[in-house]
Structures are given as structure tokens and as C-alpha cells.
Amino acid sequence: MDQKAFKDLTVQLRKFAHDRDWEQFHSPKNLAMALAGEAGELLEHFQWLTEKQSAELSGKKLKEAGEELADILIYLIRISDQLNLDLIDEVQNKIKINEKKYPVDKVRGSAKKYNEY
Amino acid sequence: MDQKAFKDLTVQLRKFAHDRDWEQFHSPKNLAMALAGEAGELLEHFQWLTEKQSAELSGKKLKEAGEELADILIYLIRISDQLNLDLIDEVQNKIKINEKKYPVDKVRGSAKKYNEY
Amino acid sequence: MDQKAFKDLTVQLRKFAHDRDWEQFHSPKNLAMALAGEAGELLEHFQWLTEKQSAELSGKKLKEAGEELADILIYLIRISDQLNLDLIDEVQNKIKINEKKYPVDKVRGSAKKYNEY
Amino acid sequence: MDQKAFKDLTVQLRKFAHDRDWEQFHSPKNLAMALAGEAGELLEHFQWLTEKQSAELSGKKLKEAGEELADILIYLIRISDQLNLDLIDEVQNKIKINEKKYPVDKVRGSAKKYNEY
Numbered sequence: 001m002d003q004k005a006f007k008d009l010t011v012q013l014r015k016f017a018h019d020r021d022w023e024q025f026h027s028p029k030n031l032a033m034a035l036a037g038e039a040g041e042l043l044e045h046f047q048w049l050t051e052k053q054s055a056e057l058s059g060k061k062l063k064e065a066g067e068e069l070a071d072i073l074i075y076l077i078r079i080s081d082q083l084n085l086d087l088i089d090e091v092q093n094k095i096k097i098n099e100k101k102y103p104v105d106k107v108r109g110s111a112k113k114y115n116e117y
Numbered sequence: 118m119d120q121k122a123f124k125d126l127t128v129q130l131r132k133f134a135h136d137r138d139w140e141q142f143h144s145p146k147n148l149a150m151a152l153a154g155e156a157g158e159l160l161e162h163f164q165w166l167t168e169k170q171s172a173e174l175s176g177k178k179l180k181e182a183g184e185e186l187a188d189i190l191i192y193l194i195r196i197s198d199q200l201n202l203d204l205i206d207e208v209q210n211k212i213k214i215n216e217k218k219y220p221v222d223k224v225r226g227s228a229k230k231y232n233e234y
Numbered sequence: 235m236d237q238k239a240f241k242d243l244t245v246q247l248r249k250f251a252h253d254r255d256w257e258q259f260h261s262p263k264n265l266a267m268a269l270a271g272e273a274g275e276l277l278e279h280f281q282w283l284t285e286k287q288s289a290e291l292s293g294k295k296l297k298e299a300g301e302e303l304a305d306i307l308i309y310l311i312r313i314s315d316q317l318n319l320d321l322i323d324e325v326q327n328k329i330k331i332n333e334k335k336y337p338v339d340k341v342r343g344s345a346k347k348y349n350e351y
Numbered sequence: 352m353d354q355k356a357f358k359d360l361t362v363q364l365r366k367f368a369h370d371r372d373w374e375q376f377h378s379p380k381n382l383a384m385a386l387a388g389e390a391g392e393l394l395e396h397f398q399w400l401t402e403k404q405s406a407e408l409s410g411k412k413l414k415e416a417g418e419e420l421a422d423i424l425i426y427l428i429r430i431s432d433q434l435n436l437d438l439i440d441e442v443q444n445k446i447k448i449n450e451k452k453y454p455v456d457k458v459r460g461s462a463k464k465y466n467e468y
Contacts, residue, residue, distance in 0.1 A: 009208065013212075016212065016215070016216075019221050019225075020219060020221055020224050020225055020226070021225050021226040022228070024226075025399045027169070027171050027172050028171040028172055028174070028182075029166060029167075029171035029267075030168060030398055030399060032156075032159050032160055032162075032163050032171075032267075033263075033266075033267060033270075033394045033395075033397065033398035034395075034398045034399075035156055035159065035189070036153070036156040036157065036159065036160050036267075036270055036274075036391060036394055037391045037392070037395040037398060038391070039152055039153040039156040039189075039391060040153065040387055040388045040389070040390060040391015040394070040395075041388070041391060042153065043149055043150065043153050043385075043387055044384075044385075044388040044391075045149075046145060046146040046149050046384065047381050047384035047388060048345035048376045048381060049146060049345075050146075050285075051144035051146045051284075052144070054145040054146035054149075055144050055145055055200075057200060062200065062202070065145075065200060065202075066200070066210075067207070067210075067211055067214070069193060069196060069197055069202065070204070070208045070210065071211060072156075072189070072193055073190075073204060073207075073208050074208060074211065076186060076190055079186060080186055082172060083172075083174060083179065083182060083183070085179070085183045087190060088126075090183045090186055090187040090190075091187045093183075093184075094184055094187035094188060095129070095130075095133065095191075097184070098133070099133075102137060104136050107137050108136075108137055109137070109138040109139075111139070111142050146384075147281050149384075150277045150278075150280065150281035150383075151278075151281045151282075153277055153384075153387050153391075154274045154277040154278040154281060156274060157270055157271045157273060157274015157275060157277070157278075157387075158271070158274060160267045160268075160270055160271040160274070161268075161271040161274075163267065164267035164271060165259045165264060166462075167402075168401075243439075243442065246446070247446075250446065250449070250450075253455050253459075254455055254459055255459050255460040256460075256462070258460075259462045261402035261403070261405050262397060262405040262406055262408070262416075263397040263400060263405035264402060266390075266393050266394055266397050267394065269393065270390040270391065270393065273383075273386055273387040273390040274387065276386065277383055277384065279383075280380040283380060284380075285378035285380045286378070288378050288379040288380035288383075289379055289434075291379070291434060296434065299379075299434060299436075300434070300441045300444075301441070301444075301448070303427060303430060303431055303434075303436065303438060303441055304438070304441040304445035306390075306423070306427055307427055307438060307441075307442050308442060308445065308446075310420060310423055310427070313420060314420055317406075317408060317416060317417070317420075319413070319416075319417045319420065321420060321421070321424060324417045324418070324420055324424075325360065325421045325424050325425060327418075327421065328418055328421035328422060328425065329367065329425075331418070333367075341371050342370075342372050343372040343375075345373070345376050
């Protein structure tokens with residue numbers, strides 16, 4: 001993951017908000033709400049589908065799902081920017097935490113939560 | 118945004134799931150639920166804070182918020198992978214849509230939704 | 235649905251918040267976040283289960299799901315109270331809207347959304 | 352809270368689903384997604400408002416918020432029905448838990464979480 005490149009996208013979205021004078025609305029609190037709202041819209045695409053159907057989206061439905069995913073990433077980048085967090089550092093850090101929390105030999109093939117072991 | 122680099126992270130997370138035989142649980146439907154669950158956890162960090170306080174997180178609270186953001190990006194990448202969508206393409210496409218939907222001269226300083234104009 | 239009885243529960247929860255001087259935190263905005271946070275916790279109980287498994291919860295898991303449902307209703311009642319809305323009136327009104335939107339002879343056995351017909 | 356009355360609403364919504372042959376879609380897993388989707392829509396009404404503005408909804412905006420609240424209660428009742436849980440029992444039980452968890456003399460005026468004390 002190229003962090004400089006990710007920062008370019010951060011800057012692009014910061015400018016988008018600045019040009020519209022939207023920074024006043026973009027507190028982390030508000031952005032978290034907007035992100036969760038988009039996550040809710042994503043759910044609505046899948047809620048009445050079987051798991052199998054959810055993996056076979058195509059055409060208009062796939063396009064719409066892609067737009068929801070984009071909305072979520074946009075808000076994710078904006079929150080990270082407002083909190084001065086490097087999203088890629090955060091992910092790499094979280095993957096390390098998850099590797100310890102879910103060791104391969106212990107969790108293989110199981111969806112149990114860590115604290116249930 | 119370096120798409121090849123983003124793909125590296127996609128591959129890293131795909132391997133993480135594969136090593137644990139978790140692909141069976143990773144339908145887009147289930148991953149969308151997991152993402153929305155993490156978005157809910159993010160909300161819990163901010164729900165009783167003022168907007169101003171939400172912008173001043175530090176120490177343990179900031180660290181925890183960062184982990185939630187990472188969880189969300191991880192699921193976002195996994196869903197995109199399962200749907201064969203390029204997340205960066207989707208974001209660039211969505212930014213173009215938003216530029217048309219929210220022209221600077223029309224929306225400057227307003228949080229009204231597009232359809233309310 | 236006995237509206238007076240529902241109002242009793244509303245009053246009970248209003249007193250709970252008042253006794254703790256929590257009204258200052260209970261703006262509709264904040265309560266909506268808290269409700270969505272609890273909805274996210276509910277999702278986490280079901281996200282890796284099949285639909286069939288989700289219908290067969292028992293013991294500790296069923297108890298935990300029940301607590302999430304209770305949390306959601308508690309926040310739902312608090313928001314309605316803060317907005318001066320009668321939740322039961324709202325539901326009866328919404329059922330009428332849904333009966334028109336989803337006429338039996340048109341939607342029977344289909345999960346398609348209204349606007350896809 | 353009149354439990355018999357609440358059961359009447361449960362029966363009314365069960366019939367609504369049955370008449371449309373929608374029971375096949377109404378697994379607790381799917382209903383939890385639908386509920387969280389509606390919670391996401393509720394968030395969207397409040398995300399760019401200040402807390403103060405969120406308490407002053409009127410006209411069309413208040414009506415729309417009321418419909419979202421109704422949708423959430425409808426799905427909440429449907430899930431409880433599918434899990435054979437009595438929603439009112441669950442709330443009364445949860446209020447008792449919360450009274451122990453948040454004793455008045457300890458939490459008065461504070462939004463700290465229980466585990467932060």
C-alpha cells in the first residue's frame with residue numbers, strides 16, 4: 001500500500017469539502033454518522049438476498065453496491081483526515097493485532113469470536 | 118492512488134481469510150453486516166461527545182477510534198474483493214458523480230441534500 | 235396496542251434519564267447514534283450465522299440478542315419522546331402506508347422493492 | 352406496558368408478512384439487517400444537524416423521522432416474534448440491569464461508560 005498515494009486521495013477529498021465550505025459539517029461525529037448511514041444503505045442491497053445471491057450481483061445492482069462502497073471509503077478517509085490518523089498505518093497495525101488474536105491453528109474454519117475460546 | 122498497492126492489501130487480507138478457512142463466512146452479505154457492525158462501534162465512540170470533543174480525541178480514545186476505522190477498511194476491501202470491484206475505481210467514479218451532483222456554486226456552505234434544491 | 239401503557243414506559247425511561255441528569259446528552263441526534271450503535275451490536279450476533287442458525291438461537295446467545303433488542307427499543311422510545319411523537323400512532327400509520335405500497339396481489343412471495351415493480 | 356396489546360401488534364405484523372408470503376425472507380438475520388438499514392436512514396436525517404436542530408424538527412422532516420422510527424419498531428417486533436422473545440419483558444429486564452449498572456449516585460451528569468469508572 002502506497003501511503004503517499006492514499007494521502008493524495010485524502011487531499012483530493014479535503015479540497016472537495018473545502019471548495020463547498022463543508023468543513024463546518026465534517027466533525028468526526030457527523031462523519032461517523034454519515035459513514036454508518038452509508039453502511040446501512042449497503043445492508044439494504046443484501047438484506048433479502050441469500051448469501052449465494054449476494055455473491056452474484058451484476059449489472060445495475062453491482063453498480064449500486066459499488067457506489068455504496070465508494071461512499072463508505074470517502075467518509076472513512078475524511079474521518080481519518082480529521083483525526084490526523086494514517087488509515088493505512090491503522091490497517092497494518094490492526095492486521096498485526098488480528099494475527100495474534102486469531103492464530104491460524106486455533107481458529108481455522110471457525111467463526112467463533114476470540115473471547116469464546 | 119496507487120491501485121497496484123491497494124491490490125497488495127487486498128491480496129494480504131485474502132490470504133488472512135484463506136489461512137483461517139474463513140472464506141466460507143465471507144459472502145458479501147455477511148461482510149456487509151460485519152462492516153455495519155464496526156460502523157456501529159465507531160458511532161459508540163462519538164455518540165455522547167459534542168462535535169468539538171469528537172475532533173479532539175487523544176490517547177486511548179484516539180487509538181480505539183483508529184482500530185474501528187481499520188476494521189471498517191478491512192471489511193470494505195474484503196467485500197470489494199468478493200464482488201470483483203476495484204475500490205479505487207469506484208471512489209474516483211463516485212467523486213465524479215458527486216462533482217456533478219453538488220456543483221460548487223450551488224451548494225457552497227449548505228448541508229441540504231441535492232434533491233432538496 | 236394500548237397507547238397509555240406505552241406512555242407509561244416512556245415516562246419510566248424519561249425518569250431514568252432525569253435521575254441521572256442525562257437529558258443533556260439525549261438530543262435526538264445523539265439518541266439516533268446510540269440506537270444505530272445497538273443495531274450494529276445486534277448485527278454482530280448474526281453476521282457469521284446462516285439464516286437457519288439465526289432462527290435457532292438459544293441459551294446465552296438468545297439472552298444476549300434479547301438485551302440488544304431491549305436496548306434498541308429503549309432508545310426508540312427516548313427519541314420518540316424527545317421528538318414528541320407517539321410511536322404507536324407512527325407504526326399504525328406506517329402499516330397503512332405499507333399496505334398501499336405493497337398490495338398483497340402484487341408482491342406476494344417477492345422481496346423486490348416497490349420501485350422495482 | 353400492556354403486554355397483551357403489544358402481542359396484538361405482533362400478530363398484526365405477522366399477518367402482514369404471512370399475507371405476502373414474506374416469512375421466507377424474515378429470518379432473524381435478515382430482519383436484523385433490515386432494522387440496521389432503517390437505523391442508518393434515521394441517522395441520515397440527523398447527520399448534518401446540530402444537536403439543537405435535531406430537537407426542533409418539524410413539518411416534513413418530523414414526519415419522515417417518524418416513519419423511520421416506525422420502520423425500526425416494525426422490524427424490532429418481527430425479530431422478537433421470530434425469536435419467541437417478549438419485547439416488553441426484555442425491556443423491563445434491561446431497565447433492571449441498567450439500574451444496577453448505572454447507579455444514580457455514581458453516574459449523575461456523566462456520559463462515561465460503566466467500564467470507565
